[in-house]
């Protein structure tokens with residue numbers, strides 16, 4: 001039987017040995033060496049851990065396989081979350097896999113179409129809340145308290161237990177070498193917390209002797225963690241109206257802020273912001289230089305790396321891993337909006353040739 005890659009690490013995942021994992025063979029994503037992109041950015045070594053190639057198209061699957069397995073182990077009857085989209089898509093799919101109902105709360109009008117499509121078709125009860133993600137999260141936590149639904153936002157530690165396997169795989173895939181730095185997008189801040197935990201666990205059990213510098217990137221329109229970091233603070237001041245083209249990280253009050261800031265400080269990492277334009281340019285660079293198709297939030301890791309190298313903060317001799325977190329197909333509308341339109345031609349060879357050879 002194929003051993004699903006997250007569950008390769010079963011011994012250090014907190015699920016009872018009698019509980020069969022609810023798994024769709026998540027994890028085991030590629031770590032691509034990206035020399036053309038590294039040259040363009042101007043660093044020695046760049047790897048991209050492409051989490052968009054998980055079964056539902058984002059890294060959330062790693063957290064959900066553990067979180068939904070735990071829900072079944074605990075005899076929970078319904079799972080629920082608030083989401084900017086990918087968490088809800090993943091929860092809908094794992095709920096279907098487990099045979100239990102899922103309730104998801106989405107910020108009205110601010111969720112990429114692919115993610116809504118997944119949650120709907122996989123049978124989740126999809127509520128479109130007249131408010132933003134942060135408001136939806138407050139409401140779904142109340143709902144879970146009142147109705148004894150199992151909350152599967154990343155405030156649930158079992159989500160982080162699954163996502164820490166990203167750190168394990170990066171080390172495995174680098175032949176047990178530890179990269180100087182890992183750069184990733186930060187929204188609710190569960191992933192940076194989880195990946196850092198994975199690196200620390202590998203060090204604590206003696207597989208490695210150090211951890212990478214955790215470097216979190218936010219869109220400048222939604223950057224409470226970066227603001228706290230720039231002021232050397234251990235917690236955030238919530239942003240009331242976060243806004244960015246990267247709707248996946250359009251979050252003003254990240255639940256894991258304290259843990260994420262601790263991970264950044266402890267690992268001698270850092271946090272910085274990028275503009276929406278820098279995100280879109282990085283999305284193009286990943287797609288066109290390396291064939292890696294990602295949704296906007298994912299590209300903020302590469303956009304942030306580019307900025308930090310240009311600012312002389314990240315050394316040109318560093319070997320860096322960027323985590324890209326969601327697949328391009330999640331947000332096709334954004335791609336159509338930022339790309340040139342297809343060229344309309346008559347069904348004649350003359351028309352085709354004119355179009356092919358015109359600039």
Ligand SMILES: Cc1ncc(COP(=O)(O)O)c(/C=C/C(=O)C(=O)O)c1O
Pocket residue numbers: 058082083084085086087088154185186187188189190191192248249295297298325326
């Ligand atoms: C593509 C993509 N990239 C980065 C993030 C940020 O990760 P965290 O910092 O762990 O929150 C998300 C998060 C999405 C949700 O929070 C949700 O789906 O509700 C994402 O979908």
